[in-house]
Amino acid sequence: TVVIAITFTKASEMGMNPGDDNPFEKILVFLGFSARTQVLNGQIWLLVSNTFLHFSLLHLAGNMVTLIYIGSIIESKVGKWNYLFLYLFTGIIASMVSVMWRDEQIGAGASGAIFGLFGIFLALLSTNFYERNVRRAMLISTVIFLALNINPFGEGIDHAAHFGGLVSGYIFGFIVYAGLTHKNSSVKKYGIAVAGMVVVGVFVFGGIMSAPQYDNKKFRQLKNASEDISHTLHKCFYGYDNITPYQRLYILEHEALPAIKKYRAIANEFTRLTLPENKKREAGFRSKIILVHSNYYTLLYREYKEKDPVKYRPAISKATEKINALRYEWGDALTDEE
Template sequence: MAWGISPKKTAQVPLHGFGTDKYLAIVFNAFENLNWKVSYADDKGLIAYTPISWESYSEQITVVIENEIAHIKSECVGYQAFLYDYGKNEKNIELLITEIEYCAFHIQTDIEGNIQRFKDSFYQHPGINLSYTPLGAKDKFTHLGTIFIPRKNYQVVPVLIAVNCLVFILQRIIFFAYVFALNQKGVSDVKEKSTAFGKLLYGGIERNLVLNGEYWRLFTACFSHGSVSHIFFNMIFLAYIGSIIEGRVGKWNFLGLYLMTGICASITSIGFRYEEMGVGASGAIMGMFGVFLAYLSTNFFDAKARTAFLISTVLISIITLWPSGEGIDHAAHFGGFISGYIFGIFSYWAYTKAERSKRYFIRMVSYVLILLAVSSWVFFMPKYDLEAYRKSKDKMMVDLNLISSYFYSSDYDTLTKVERIVLLETKMIPVIRKNEIVLKELKNTPLPSEEEKNAKHFFKYYGNKLKIYELLYKEFKTDHPAYRKKMQQLTDEIYEQEEE
């Protein structure tokens, strides 16, 4: 059994005097017998991939000969649930060693022919070699702590992980110190002040704050997280995808893609989420999965490696993008993923150019064009101040209860009719007039489409209630039954609304 971001099992087998060429020819035959697809072969080793099945979406099998020892490794290609290989790698090692022993016995009669057949199959691909396999730096992970260690083809990702973790720790320390200081001073509105401070400290994306000019939040939100589990799983996924593709796209291009897709994810998020603050690196991380999928849709990776990666990448993408669960910013995930795929196509196009100047030009143009296209959406987004809208509604309902009390509260039972009329004219009618103005203003307030239907119901209900109470006042003052029919009509409309 093996655990980790890149679960693996290794074994060392002596050549027993076979020699490198003979032993690799035997391994080549063993791969064929097991139906493991050889992706790379040279005079030092081989790389193959196990078939896709319900039990496995492929492992990478590497055999390298050094100092008369065969170093055999089976490593999971895709992301493993719970970071566990379910015994697949150990089983692969056992199968291969058994098959090698079988082949070593049966191909002795034509060993030279098998060696030549192996050499004829030598295959090299620009993205694959024994020192840097399709797994990239992923196969260097031995425990969780290694995701923080920079190495060849893995330099920007550990810095991003460290920055995210440092920001998370500092934000918690500063926030709790601020709340503690407020409590020590005996401040009465601690919750209100701490909420306002938290919005500034965490730099999350909130629609109205961004549309009011705080565009820096589109960037800072990518480095803030809401909980320990939030940052833990985000960093695991960042280490996974970053270790595979940083070396492919280049460290500075990786950083650019990460930041650009993160900003695109933030913009998409505020386009679909009208309130509450969003934080997290998941939009940028899904952007890198989009980049990876774009590369997998080209011939950049060898076909066997591409198939192995594709299953895991598609599964992770579907699970992450599927709109389920509370508190998950699916819009950010979707925006990051789609923009990442588009960026990835441009990135691959740049990769195909031999001249460095052309590669840089294509990348910069893609950054500018895509970012301009997405950010232009910001200027057409309507502002929705739902918090102010709901506060106004709550205050109006309080006023409605106050208006009702002037008619039905026992506090006024001792008043004469004249005194009650004076009370209604001086206390109730001004409240009605004030709320008629507020109601008119609310009707002109921009609201999201899903809020509009409820708002229309509320406006009609509240307007009818104000009219009924004004008619009650007139009836009470004049003792004239003429107002009764209209009041009944308005009451019927309210009942009809409640039944809808």
């Protein structure tokens, strides 16, 4: 059993986080690596191509060794064409589960399909497809292998693809059993392929229709814009040491006040974004902090313009306390996530 796998070693680290506007992202997607946004926008062929691509030679070698083992077992029972279809079917579903589950990382590798083949084997071992004495020995070794290789806590591993492949493979295993043991010769010959295409088609269509399109790029743009405005406001109120009060007031009215208006608009935009849960919480905290921060600078402006160091001080102090409380709460939320 041979699967041709193309390796793009240089991208092993840099290609994993397209959310950082990585220059390798477009190259990787062009080569066939899977990416959530592109797949949900209709580039569904990436669900197939990524199963023949790997991030490093070590990634490739590890998968090929395992694929030769499980592939030879499955192919010997189902035939080369059914084996190829099953590899693709489970690989596509594994990739789709990864796209639906993950945020925006680039995905690639044969491991989802490999886990799918193990799922098929596991299903067949739970039927009378194999002799009883063979079933027990192979079932034990397969379960041990899967237990050792499915680690939901490891980093840099596409757990969603592994679980998606394993579960879909287990389901396909019963389709394989039904097809190979059917009395009708046409069902035996074409049943697995036809049934698999239907299952994959329905799953991919349903996944694309149900998976939300995350506004990750817009989130990063707003985040950068809000930080720039925050620096601008700090400079307007606390910078420019060698200027007159009149010049300061001019800067506040012509630079700071328009910036505060943009700042508030950004806060409102944060709340309208569709984001993964962790970024949704971050956007919520950023929105609240920006609104209080905007109020804080507005009060400082009024205090400076009216030359009244008493009137607005309580409200300014209260705004400062609220900003610190929100930042503290945000820090606790980040700690809980870790």
